[in-house]
Amino acid sequence: MTRTAILIACGLVAGPALGGLVSGMDRILTARMQSRIGPPLLQPFYDVIKLFFKEPLVVNVWQVFCAYVYVAASSIAVVLFFLQSDLLLILFVQAVGAVMLVVGALSSTSPYSQIGAQRELLQMLSYEPLLVLVVVGIYIEAGSFKLTQVYSGSDPLLPKLPFLFIVLGYALTIKLRKSPFDLSTCHHGHQEIVKGLLTDYSGPFLALTEIGHWFEVVLLLGLCTLFWSTSWVGMGILLTATYFLEVLVDNITARMNWRWMLSYVWGVGLTLSVVNLIWLTQGG
Numbered sequence: 001m002t003r004t005a006i007l008i009a010c011g012l013v014a015g016p017a018l019g020g021l022v023s024g025m026d027r028i029l030t031a032r033m034q035s036r037i038g039p040p041l042l043q044p045f046y047d048v049i050k051l052f053f054k055e056p057l058v059v060n061v062w063q064v065f066c067a068y069v070y071v072a073a074s075s076i077a078v079v080l081f082f083l084q085s086d087l088l089l090i091l092f093v094q095a096v097g098a099v100m101l102v103v104g105a106l107s108s109t110s111p112y113s114q115i116g117a118q119r120e121l122l123q124m125l126s127y128e129p130l131l132v133l134v135v136v137g138i139y140i141e142a143g144s145f146k147l148t149q150v151y152s153g154s155d156p157l158l159p160k161l162p163f164l165f166i167v168l169g170y171a172l173t174i175k176l177r178k179s180p181f182d183l184s185t186c187h188h189g190h191q192e193i194v195k196g197l198l199t200d201y202s203g204p205f206l207a208l209t210e211i212g213h214w215f216e217v218v219l220l221l222g223l224c225t226l227f228w229s230t231s232w233v234g235m236g237i238l239l240t241a242t243y244f245l246e247v248l249v250d251n252i253t254a255r256m257n258w259r260w261m262l263s264y265v266w267g268v269g270l271t272l273s274v275v276n277l278i279w280l281t282q283g284g
Helices: 002-033 044-054 063-084 087-106 111-142 149-152 162-173 203-228 233-250 257-283
Strands: none
Touching: 002 044, 002 063, 002 203, 002 233, 044 203, 063 087, 063 203, 087 111, 087 203, 111 149, 111 162, 111 203, 111 257, 149 203, 162 203, 162 233, 203 233, 233 257
């Protein structure tokens, strides 16, 4: 019981702490790639703290409810990951939070929120099947959806699941709202729909959505650790290289439209997934 309580506390603290640090490092790397100095590492925390002291401007009560459910679902998913629970359960809990964020945007009459919500649904339609296929591949190789058994494996999963790791990279790019898949909302100033999905969120409720996003970032990076869980050094190298590539892709690619996203992610992602799964089932 004590160990469980410690793991829950670690999940609730590590989620926003690590997520905020990753966001700060993201800004610094982006600034260096653009020949800028960039903000300090802790700037995301300063921004969120400032938002909590802003006046809460609410479009409707339903939007507030959705913001709380989003951050709650994201935090629960991270806690379940720390407890080494079932992978499918973790994905379903995370999906509930993502859906509620869309519902909150749809409750507004703003055309920017409406378009952003519709694009977010299309993005979910793109990455959710990919995440399920990645989890299925992990199950085939590890023999269980339980994280305890996945982490107890003697061999890293990456050599057996190389294509599924690439597929996870696609999902990671969409969930991190990186170019070329930053369709519904993004952290840059080039959106033609203002802030898109989050346009009508402000003050403490915008801060909640940002914290919820940090939890999601930690969860997705946690999924990446499953592919090299046999060594802390290998895990660290894999995470560093993966996130650096995400930031690099974000800075060198142009944003495409949703039709291109669906055709590309489904065409390439599903093909790579099926090839890797067939390889596994054939004893590759």
